Amino acid sequence: MRTPTQLSGISVSEVLGKSVPDIVTAVTDEWIEVASDRVVETLQWLLDSDEFDAAQLSNLTAVDRHTHIEVIYHLQSLDLNHQLVVKTRTHGMDPAVVQSAYPVYKGALLQEREVYDLMGVRFEGHPDLRRLFLWDGFPGHPLRKDFLAMPGRITSGLEGFPFEDKDKPIRPINQENVETGVAYVVTGETDENRPETDLSEDRG
Amino acid sequence: MTTSTEPYVLNIGPQHPSTHGVFRLRVVMDGEKIKDLDMIVGYLHRSMEKLAEERTFTQNIPFTDRADYLAAMTGNLGLAIAVERLAGVEVPERAEYLRVIFSELQRIASHAMANGTLISDAGAWQTPLLYMFREREKILDLFEMTCGARLTTNYMRIGGVAFDPPLEFWPALQELVDELPDRIDEYHELLVSNEVFLARTRGVGVISPEDAINASLTGPALRGSGIPWDLRKADPYSVYDRMDFDVVVGKSGDVYDRFMVRMSELYQSVKIIKQAISQIPSGAHKTDIPLALRPDEGEIYSRIESPRGEIGFFLVSDGGPSPYRFHLRAPSLINLSLLNELGRDAALSDAIVTLGSLDIVVGEIDR
Numbered sequence: 001m002r003t004p005t006q007l008s009g010i011s012v013s014e015v016l017g018k019s020v021p022d023i024v025t026a027v028t029d030e031w032i033e034v035a036s037d038r039v040v041e042t043l044q045w046l047l048d049s050d051e052f053d054a055a056q057l058s059n060l061t062a063v064d065r066h067t068h069i070e071v072i073y074h075l076q077s078l079d080l081n082h083q084l085v086v087k088t089r090t091h092g093m094d095p096a097v098v099q100s101a102y103p104v105y106k107g108a109l110l111q112e113r114e115v116y117d118l119m120g121v122r123f124e125g126h127p128d129l130r131r132l133f134l135w136d137g138f139p140g141h142p143l144r145k146d147f148l149a150m151p152g153r154i155t156s157g158l159e160g161f162p163f164e165d166k167d168k169p170i171r172p173i174n175q176e177n178v179e180t181g182v183a184y185v186v187t188g189e190t191d192e193n194r195p196e197t198d199l200s201e202d203r204g
Numbered sequence: 205m206t207t208s209t210e211p212y213v214l215n216i217g218p219q220h221p222s223t224h225g226v227f228r229l230r231v232v233m234d235g236e237k238i239k240d241l242d243m244i245v246g247y248l249h250r251s252m253e254k255l256a257e258e259r260t261f262t263q264n265i266p267f268t269d270r271a272d273y274l275a276a277m278t279g280n281l282g283l284a285i286a287v288e289r290l291a292g293v294e295v296p297e298r299a300e301y302l303r304v305i306f307s308e309l310q311r312i313a314s315h316a317m318a319n320g321t322l323i324s325d326a327g328a329w330q331t332p333l334l335y336m337f338r339e340r341e342k343i344l345d346l347f348e349m350t351c352g353a354r355l356t357t358n359y360m361r362i363g364g365v366a367f368d369p370p371l372e373f374w375p376a377l378q379e380l381v382d383e384l385p386d387r388i389d390e391y392h393e394l395l396v397s398n399e400v401f402l403a404r405t406r407g408v409g410v411i412s413p414e415d416a417i418n419a420s421l422t423g424p425a426l427r428g429s430g431i432p433w434d435l436r437k438a439d440p441y442s443v444y445d446r447m448d449f450d451v452v453v454g455k456s457g458d459v460y461d462r463f464m465v466r467m468s469e470l471y472q473s474v475k476i477i478k479q480a481i482s483q484i485p486s487g488a489h490k491t492d493i494p495l496a497l498r499p500d501e502g503e504i505y506s507r508i509e510s511p512r513g514e515i516g517f518f519l520v521s522d523g524g525p526s527p528y529r530f531h532l533r534a535p536s537l538i539n540l541s542l543l544n545e546l547g548r549d550a551a552l553s554d555a556i557v558t559l560g561s562l563d564i565v566v567g568e569i570d571r
Contacts, residue, residue: 001289001290001502001503001504003289003439003504003505003506004439005438005439030503055417055418056417056418056420057420058420058507058514058516058533059505059507059516059518059531059533061518061529061531061533063520063528063529064529072518074505074516074518078417078431078433078438081438081439083505085505105418105419105420106415106418106419106420106541106542107418107419107420107421107538107541108420109419109541110537110538110540110541111420111537111538114537118253131246132245132246133245133246133249133570134246134249135246142251142254143253143254147254
């Protein structure tokens, strides 16, 4: 959905496509998509163009789409007061590689470190690509959909949290509760075999 | 005679008054000068974005309290507006005015806190900070009166606000906005002409306008460098387009200018609240929405002006009751993009004041 100040992706791609042919790989009303090895070229062109003047990288984030990771750049012009959205996608999940936007925007420095940390996208050309929030030895990238078993939403490659005792999973996932969307299945005590207690005695 | 020193590593934080939370600076010092500087964050990381994918849109509002805990109202509002735009929910007019009133009260409280701690960083230990707390306390009392909480308000709802303020709220608010300009004048007298404060802040931590834009700075950090960019004017949300106020900008982009931008914005916020009080209509304060709101498949990036800058919410919906992807654009984190450049070759004491002037909230950095 477009916000009031957001430019239509179709109009952006028309102008961009005339100047740099074959750079836009997909387009909708909301965004344009470019190849992951042409990100710097696109952003630099949008920054330099008088018509779009994408002076600021407002927001940089990523979405896990199961087969690939989508990296999203929200750009804005402060003089012309509009926003435009550029997307790119990685080839596969491991490794997920995208060109770094840092040569064009200094504002990408910490945002790309965050995406690398939580989503596992390697930004080529980033001067200091380290984890931002988690410690260096942390296994995996938590915002990926396959990081933890998320019942009812997606099947998981992991049975539980990486550090827990694998023999005693706290969140056993089976096909049954994936379908019904039951969040927790506690093995052992159930309503049927729980011993009945008389609460009136406790109250005195 | 010249003396030489060897570079050494100094850890500031994670527990230190000048880092405003659980935030660690690892600096390489050569004498009094900083040779290199690295920030280490994540001590407060609670994986909000991951947790949000398992909760409904309404259940995610309390997370925004705990992200920017000094400006919970604007965090709440940012998410509420994003979901409303995504799902096409209408908001009653009275609720829009209440949102403006509470956002501006929160801005005053947050700016008072920011400036108070900045002065504290500059060496005026505690006294000015507690002056600033005087007004903040009254604002938090108003919050408590309305929604029962002082910091983690959880007040905004998708489609309105949680409660209509009680009757005794309005006279208390009127009293506050009447006395606030005089109180702010008092701070000006106390601080603006203080020679020590000027010496500590003028010409320190200068950010050029080009750098500020290129490094995605927003809020007072951007306006301090002379860029008149305020989302309340540029991309008006709620009923800000009906309010008459000025966007305050600095000139030189130093710590003093960022301080003064916040100071002057206090007057503007009072002005907005006065207009909102005179215009507020009667009526409902909330639209009814389904318990589990299911927006259509799609995505949105919606932003508002928080006291720290552009707080944005990027939501992807797959048609279910909870977001497929929930991203909070944290102005506190992104305003630190230039920290390394600002800190290098500066004196340690100047770097501390510069960090204070960027007004970080670690809950929002780490999320």
